[in-house]
Amino acid sequence: MTTIAILAGDGIGPEVTAQARRVLEALDLDLTFEDALVGGAAYFAAGHPLPPETLDVAKRADAILFGAVGDPRCDALERRFRPEQAILGLRAALGLFANLRPATLFPGLEDASALRPEVAREIDMVILRELNGDVYFGEKGFRTAANGTREGYDVMSYNEAEVRRIAVVGFEMAKRRKNKLCSVDKANVLETSQLWRDVVVELSADYPEVALTHMYVDNAAMQLVRNPGQFDVIVTGNLFGDILSDQASMCAGSIGMLPSASLSAWSGANGLYEPIHGSAPDIAGQGKANPCAAILSAAMLLRHSLNQEEAALKIEAAVSAALVAGARTPDLGGTMTTSEMGDAVLAAL
Amino acid sequence: MTTIAILAGDGIGPEVTAQARRVLEALDLDLTFEDALVGGAAYFAAGHPLPPETLDVAKRADAILFGAVGDPRCDALERRFRPEQAILGLRAALGLFANLRPATLFPGLEDASALRPEVAREIDMVILRELNGDVYFGEKGFRTAANGTREGYDVMSYNEAEVRRIAVVGFEMAKRRKNKLCSVDKANVLETSQLWRDVVVELSADYPEVALTHMYVDNAAMQLVRNPGQFDVIVTGNLFGDILSDQASMCAGSIGMLPSASLSAWSGANGLYEPIHGSAPDIAGQGKANPCAAILSAAMLLRHSLNQEEAALKIEAAVSAALVAGARTPDLGGTMTTSEMGDAVLAAL
Ligand SMILES: CC(C)[C@H](C(=O)O)[C@@H](O)C(=O)O
Ligand SMILES: CC(C)[C@H](C(=O)O)[C@@H](O)C(=O)O
Numbered sequence: 001m002t003t004i005a006i007l008a009g010d011g012i013g014p015e016v017t018a019q020a021r022r023v024l025e026a027l028d029l030d031l032t033f034e035d036a037l038v039g040g041a042a043y044f045a046a047g048h049p050l051p052p053e054t055l056d057v058a059k060r061a062d063a064i065l066f067g068a069v070g071d072p073r074c075d076a077l078e079r080r081f082r083p084e085q086a087i088l089g090l091r092a093a094l095g096l097f098a099n100l101r102p103a104t105l106f107p108g109l110e111d112a113s114a115l116r117p118e119v120a121r122e123i124d125m126v127i128l129r130e131l132n133g134d135v136y137f138g139e140k141g142f143r144t145a146a147n148g149t150r151e152g153y154d155v156m157s158y159n160e161a162e163v164r165r166i167a168v169v170g171f172e173m174a175k176r177r178k179n180k181l182c183s184v185d186k187a188n189v190l191e192t193s194q195l196w197r198d199v200v201v202e203l204s205a206d207y208p209e210v211a212l213t214h215m216y217v218d219n220a221a222m223q224l225v226r227n228p229g230q231f232d233v234i235v236t237g238n239l240f241g242d243i244l245s246d247q248a249s250m251c252a253g254s255i256g257m258l259p260s261a262s263l264s265a266w267s268g269a270n271g272l273y274e275p276i277h278g279s280a281p282d283i284a285g286q287g288k289a290n291p292c293a294a295i296l297s298a299a300m301l302l303r304h305s306l307n308q309e310e311a312a313l314k315i316e317a318a319v320s321a322a323l324v325a326g327a328r329t330p331d332l333g334g335t336m337t338t339s340e341m342g343d344a345v346l347a348a349l
Numbered sequence: 350m351t352t353i354a355i356l357a358g359d360g361i362g363p364e365v366t367a368q369a370r371r372v373l374e375a376l377d378l379d380l381t382f383e384d385a386l387v388g389g390a391a392y393f394a395a396g397h398p399l400p401p402e403t404l405d406v407a408k409r410a411d412a413i414l415f416g417a418v419g420d421p422r423c424d425a426l427e428r429r430f431r432p433e434q435a436i437l438g439l440r441a442a443l444g445l446f447a448n449l450r451p452a453t454l455f456p457g458l459e460d461a462s463a464l465r466p467e468v469a470r471e472i473d474m475v476i477l478r479e480l481n482g483d484v485y486f487g488e489k490g491f492r493t494a495a496n497g498t499r500e501g502y503d504v505m506s507y508n509e510a511e512v513r514r515i516a517v518v519g520f521e522m523a524k525r526r527k528n529k530l531c532s533v534d535k536a537n538v539l540e541t542s543q544l545w546r547d548v549v550v551e552l553s554a555d556y557p558e559v560a561l562t563h564m565y566v567d568n569a570a571m572q573l574v575r576n577p578g579q580f581d582v583i584v585t586g587n588l589f590g591d592i593l594s595d596q597a598s599m600c601a602g603s604i605g606m607l608p609s610a611s612l613s614a615w616s617g618a619n620g621l622y623e624p625i626h627g628s629a630p631d632i633a634g635q636g637k638a639n640p641c642a643a644i645l646s647a648a649m650l651l652r653h654s655l656n657q658e659e660a661a662l663k664i665e666a667a668v669s670a671a672l673v674a675g676a677r678t679p680d681l682g683g684t685m686t687t688s689e690m691g692d693a694v695l696a697a698l
Contacts, residue, residue, distance in 0.1 A: 084537045114574050119463045135484075135505055140540045149508045152544030156484055157502035159494060186588075188433045191489045195501030221596035222604065225463050225574060239535075243592060247570035255571065 002306060003032045005061035007054065007090075009039040010083055011279025012289035012338075013067025019291035019342030020065060020298040023318075026346055027311050029302075034061060038090075039083035039279070040071030049074075049086035055093055059270075063305035064090075065298060066274035072281055083279075088136065096262035096272055097132040097162070098169045100300070101245040103228075103252040108323050112253035112332050115225070122229025123252050126173060129241025130166040131262055133158050134192075136238045156192050158237065163199040169266050170200075170235030171207040180232035182213045184220045184240055196237065217244070224248055249276055256290030256331040259297035261304050271305040273297040287337035290329040292319055295345055314349065321348040351655060352381045354410035356403065356439075358388040359432055360628025361638035361687075362416025368640035368691030369414060369647040372667075375695055376660050378651075383410060387439075388432035388628070389420030398423075398435035404442055408619075412654035413439075414647060415623035421630055432628075437485065445611035445621055446481040446511070447518045449649070450594040452577075452601040457672050461602035461681050464574070471578025472601050475522060478590025479515040480611055482507050483541070485587045505541050507586065512548040518615050519549075519584030520556040529581035531562045533569045533589055545586065566593070573597055598625055605639030605680040608646035610653050620654040622646040636686035639678040641668055644694055663698065670697035 008014040036054040069083035113120035138155030185193035275293030303312035327344035328334020357363040418432035462469035487504035534542035624642030652661035676693035677683020
């Protein structure tokens with residue numbers, strides 16, 4: 001029996017996750033679902049954004065379907081109680097070091113991109129973001145200097161093992177795509193990046209068929225606007241990946257369309273799947289959210305954690321067909337509600 | 350007597366700086382120019398990318414017109430000998446903590462932006478980047494962990510004095526523009542950002558007329574594509590500013606159009622002015638580079654270091670007029686050479 005943990009979270013998380021679950025249920029795959037609280041919802045109910053019971057449910061499950069976390073009512077809380085700590089905690093506790101963020105423009109959505117249609121149409125890439133290291137997880141804190149001045153600090157670092165395991169995923173993905181891997185760093189300023197680059201170069205000897213390039217992060221941010229079609233697989237660290245993948249999502253149209261997978265191995269169990277959008281408190285509970293990113297995250301779940309490639313392709317085709325038939329939530333310029341969009345995908349399935 | 354240090358540097362640096370100098374000379378302002386070597390050019394001639402004589406020239410001058418540094422032949426050198434160290438060294442030695450990067454779309458250049466014309470046309474912002482702190486200047490290095498694994502690290506930090514002095518510039522600029530200041534950080538993950546945010550909020554009490562907002566850097570990278578017209582002044586740290594300002598430049602059309610100023614005080618002497626583009630070794634020496642960014646940097650020099658607002662406006666109007674008249678280098682879809690573009694601006698002056 002296959003168990004999916006549903007961690008719907010805050011804001012629009014529950015609304016979009018409900019539609020993704022409907023789609024999974026419609027496929028008759030004999031899945032069991034187990035709900036658990038996470039984020040602000042868990043903090044208010046149980047005093048912690050990632051309660052031990054939720055972590056247990058997540059660990060036991062074959063895969064996790066995650067909604068979104070974030071609640072403005074938690075802004076003033078101590079850092080460890082804030083909703084965002086739940087997702088950081090899950091990534092760390094489950095060793096989810098590889099974050100896959102495909103960015104593609106669905107046919108018919110050219111008008112949703114801020115880029116010119118001829119530029120946007122070329123986009124077909126995966127941003128592979130390291131998710132367990134970097135300045136996210138280094139020592140951090142406040143200190144007071146000798147002269148009494150307050151200072152905040154965070155240590156950025158990568159070691160060679162961390163770089164190698166994410167770079168392997170990058171090369172393997174590139175092999176299965178267009179054999180192009182672009183490693184993004186800031187090696188002209190950062191030693192962390194210099195090590196990153198050195199390790200990626202060493203590893204490239206094992207992948208002679210993959211064309212490896214290096215790009216500084218400032219240039220990459222520019223090229224993602226100028227000519228995003230040049231990229232196939234981008235591999236980068238946690239912080240740069242956070243920035244570039246959100247940027248790329250907008251080039252590809254609405255952030256409401258893009259799924260992600262967080263994996264602890266190149267292929268294997270216990271992945272976490274979530275839309276890349278946040279909890280969007282401003283539109284929560286109004287049925288305005290686009291459930292496609294959540295539905296497409298469910299497709300990635302089937303592909304990467306359950307080895308159900310066919311079912312994954314079915315879902316992706318259904319989303320595509322619904323869009324071609326004109327289904328649009330407000331972020332895409334339409335008027336459909338969240339559940340109507342879910343209906344449209346189910347109808348196409 | 351007013352002295353301008355000319356640090357033309359590598360690649361296309363000398364070509365574009367020569368045109369900017371012609372424009373300054375044409376204004377009859379009784380300026381003296383002093384040339385000095387910097388970057389790869391200085392390394393090959395004098396063994397160091399920022400020789401002491403160059404630093405002297407820069408310190409003595411009333412302002413510095415800088416070209417670009419970067420030379421692929423230096424890639425394998427030890428970090429301290431690489432061309433980039435020259436610009437980092439100048440920023441540190443001269444206390445240039447405030448980097449102003451205006452991003453505007455010149456009329457007629459809508460087609461040069463990858464964004465839809467209606468989105469690009471709205472762009473009129475300044476990105477204010479802190480330039481003396483952050484992960485750029487913290488402790489950094491390599492170390493070997495207990496288990497023998499190589500590790501690279503860089504310490505990110507800001508203290509309250511550093512944040513306050515750049516935030517003051519941000520509020521003052523906003524007051525002179527549309528009274529809108531957006532502070533960009535990653536306070537949901539970084540303590541450095543939390544301190545940044547706390548200090549900016551404290552300072553905002555002194556500027557009740559300025560509408561202050563905060564945005565996470567990943568969201569900012571997305572919003573700069575989605576709706577760049579929403580921004581007036583953005584203030585951010587060194588690393589995030591590096592990424593976002595390059596990204597914004599591309600939204601605004603060619604990177605060949607955008608100047609920058611690096612200042613050690615909100616207004617005052619000893620600023621450094623440079624195009625935001627790099628040395629572009631691939632097109633160096635071919636007369637293909639767009640000199641407008643360098644020419645507009647000269648205008649910023651007149652405005653910020655020499656208090657010659659009128660002359661600055663004259664240059665900016667001349668660039669605008671040349672473009673309206675159809676002058677275009679290859680980056681803008683035209684065929685003019687670097688010096689022909691200089692001629693066109695001079696003719697319009
Ligand atoms: C919520 C936040 C901590 C998180 C991150 O920065 O990783 C988010 O932006 C993301 O990209 O998943
Ligand atoms: C050359 C490099 C060190 C520099 C930086 O990162 O600051 C450049 O990208 C810039 O933006 O001026």
